[in-house]
Amino acid sequence: MNNDRIKNIIAKMPDAPGVYLMKDAQAKVIYVGKAKSLKKRLLSYLGRDLANKTVALMSHVEDIEARLTQTEGLALIMEASLIHKFKPKYNVMLRDDKSFPWIKITNEDFPGICITRKHEPDGSRYYGPYTSAKLLREALKIIRKYFPYRSCRELPSEACIYYRIGLSPGPCIGKISKKDYAGTIENICLLLEGRTDALIKNLTQKMLIEAKEHHFEEAAKLRDQIGVLGAIVPHSPGPLSQIELEDLQMVLSLEKAPWRIEAFDISNISGQEATGSMVSFYKGNPDKNNYRRFRIKTVKGIDDYQMLAEVVSRRYNRLLKENLALPDLILIDGGKGHLLTAQRELQKLGLNLPLVSIAKEQENIYLKNRQQPLRLNFQSPALNLIRRVRDEAHRFAVSYHHILHRKKVIGR
Numbered sequence: 001m002n003n004d005r006i007k008n009i010i011a012k013m014p015d016a017p018g019v020y021l022m023k024d025a026q027a028k029v030i031y032v033g034k035a036k037s038l039k040k041r042l043l044s045y046l047g048r049d050l051a052n053k054t055v056a057l058m059s060h061v062e063d064i065e066a067r068l069t070q071t072e073g074l075a076l077i078m079e080a081s082l083i084h085k086f087k088p089k090y091n092v093m094l095r096d097d098k099s100f101p102w103i104k105i106t107n108e109d110f111p112g113i114c115i116t117r118k119h120e121p122d123g124s125r126y127y128g129p130y131t132s133a134k135l136l137r138e139a140l141k142i143i144r145k146y147f148p149y150r151s152c153r154e155l156p157s158e159a160c161i162y163y164r165i166g167l168s169p170g171p172c173i174g175k176i177s178k179k180d181y182a183g184t185i186e187n188i189c190l191l192l193e194g195r196t197d198a199l200i201k202n203l204t205q206k207m208l209i210e211a212k213e214h215h216f217e218e219a220a221k222l223r224d225q226i227g228v229l230g231a232i233v234p235h236s237p238g239p240l241s242q243i244e245l246e247d248l249q250m251v252l253s254l255e256k257a258p259w260r261i262e263a264f265d266i267s268n269i270s271g272q273e274a275t276g277s278m279v280s281f282y283k284g285n286p287d288k289n290n291y292r293r294f295r296i297k298t299v300k301g302i303d304d305y306q307m308l309a310e311v312v313s314r315r316y317n318r319l320l321k322e323n324l325a326l327p328d329l330i331l332i333d334g335g336k337g338h339l340l341t342a343q344r345e346l347q348k349l350g351l352n353l354p355l356v357s358i359a360k361e362q363e364n365i366y367l368k369n370r371q372q373p374l375r376l377n378f379q380s381p382a383l384n385l386i387r388r389v390r391d392e393a394h395r396f397a398v399s400y401h402h403i404l405h406r407k408k409v410i411g412r
Contacts, residue, residue, distance in 0.1 A: 007046065009064050013039040018068040019078045021086075022061045031057055031090040032082045034075040034131075038066050057090045073138030080130055081194030100129030101136055103192060109178055110171035111185050112150050113140070127192040146225045147188050187225075196229050203229075204242070211243050216377050219243070223381075241284025244385035248329075251374070251382045252367065254354055258329035259283050262315075263389045264342070265333040266307045267397035274299065276311035277397035280327075281389050291396060305341045308332065312345040320349060332357035333390050336373075339366045358390050 013020075015037045022031040035041030045058055069075045083091050104116045107123035115136055119126050130136045144151075148169045152160060155172050162168035169176040169184065190199040207222035245257045252258075261281040266274070280290035294314060299306045312330075319326060330346075330353055332338045339357035346353060357366045363383065364373035376383040 006061060006064065010039065010042040010046065013042055013064075013066055014068065015039045016068055017070070017072045017075050018066055019075050019082060021065040021067070021082065022057070022088075022090075023063040023065065024060045025062045027063065029082075029086040029088050030060055031088050032079055032086065034072065034079040036072045036075075038068075053090075071138065071142070073135040074142060076130055076132060076135040077139045077143075077192065078194075080128055081192060085194045100131060101133040102126045102128035102130070103136070103140070105185060105189070108155075110150060110155060110181050112152060113144075113185075113188070114151055115140070125189065127189075143188065143191065146221075147184055147191075149184060149188065191229065200226055200229055208243050208246075211247060211381055216380060219381065223384075241385075244284055244381040247380065248382040248385055251376060251380070252329070252354065252356065254329070256328065258327075258354065260325070260327045261329045261331055261389055262327040263331035263333065263393040264308065264311055264315075265390075265393040265397040266304050266311070267394075274307055275397060276307060277393055278311070278315060279389065279393045279396050281392075284385060286392060293396075304334070305337060308334070308338055308341050309345050312342045313348070316346065316349050316351060320351075326351070326353060329354045329356070331386065331389055331393070333360075333393055335359040335364070336366045339368070343368055356386075358386055363387070 017034075017036050018038050019032060019034050020038055020042060021029050022033075024030050033041065042064065045054065050058070067078065069078055099117045101115050101117055102119055103126065104114050105125040105127075106112045106114075107125075115133060116126075144167050148162075148167050150168050150171055151162065152172075157172065159170055159173050159175075160168065163170040163173070163175070169181060171178075171181055187199055187203075190196065203222050203226050207219050207226070210216075210219040210222060245259065248254070249257045259282060263279050263281070265277050267277070274296040276294035276296060278292040278294070280287045280292075282290075292315065294311045296307050296310060298310050316326070318324075330342065332342050332355070334357050336357070336359075339355065342357070343355055346355065355368055358364070359366070359373070362373075362375070364375060365383075365386065366373050
């Protein structure tokens with residue numbers, strides 16, 4: 001083990017839940033573990049008085065990869081799927097003899113899912129073993145929210161409470177066909193086996209079809225299912241961005257999909273320490289290397305319009321002077337007046353870029369050359385993307401304002 005290299009890797013680990021993969025000199029995964037805090041867990045491997053089996057493991061570790069999850073329970077699911085995929089040598093050697101919990105999927109027309117400590121030859125499918133029944137229940141609770149299934153021992157003759165709260169699709173009262181329920185079970189199996197690329201591809205194709213047919217409620221359900229997969233396997237691509245960008249192009253009548261979006265917000269409290277922010281999104285995701293902060297220089301007092309004018313002018317005057325790429329869409333946090341202000345500054349620079357603004361109260365979207373605001377369905381993928389960009393611009397502006405205010409008060 002290269003001690004300095006491993007120490008540097010661990011020092012950069014986040015204090016967040018996730019899974020870590022330890023690799024040998026040939027980049028082969030030799031151990032997979034989960035943690036509530038990756039940093040704290042991995043620091044424990046650098047301590048003294050380690051067990052002999054842990055010392056043996058660490059003597060072969062040359063690299064450590066981390067994969068973040070939203071919760072420790074989801075880390076447990078990811079850990080098991082990665083162990084199933086890589087079959088690491090030390091995951092077998094480091095286990096003790098206690099009975100581990102399994103996920104059992106029964107062999108029925110409408111299979112039930114439960115946790116068990118018995119692995120029996122009864123035709124059921126078993127996944128695991130897992131290291132914590134408590135965390136396993138937590139993870140299944142999250143999965144069940146997006147992939148509802150039955151958990152009763154026997155199929156009842158009337159709907160149970162789980163159907164009424166949306167955690168069961170109601171096979172007992174004929175609310176779902178055998179084929180559709182089997183599809184849900186197969187999706188859960190793909191997830192537990194770590195075959196999420198295939199699962200995300202299937203769900204994305206269905207989501208695109210539903211959205212193009214304006215079945216936004218169904219598309220939103222599929223989006224949420226893809227979201228939970230992103231929490232379990234964060235390195236998976238973000239397929240939702242594709243439909244959001246396509247939908248945004250359609251509703252705004254843009255010539256091409258707005259791959260590069262730049263959004264502006266102004267932050268000031270009683271006119272003090274006024275600041276502007278610009279965030280950049282590329283292919284539907286934050287591009288933080290291209291975020292920009294602006295300290296207002298030319299405006300005194302409270303005048304959001306003039307502050308916005310200064311920031312927009314400074315941003316695009318610089319891009320033109322340096323011959324840098326212009327965005328596919330500009331988004332302003334504000335109403336019709338904010339839109340017109342930004343439009344005037346762009347016209348002064350000879351620019352005719354796609355430009356919209358969004359007002360918070362009714363989420364009205366204002367466009368150039370359109371008198372009335374555009375009101376999108378609240379489940380619209382396009383509105384979901386616009387709000388996400390707008391909220392990030394606001395967060396970034398407020399954070400910079402707080403930094404300047406703190407420096408003024410305490411001097412650092």
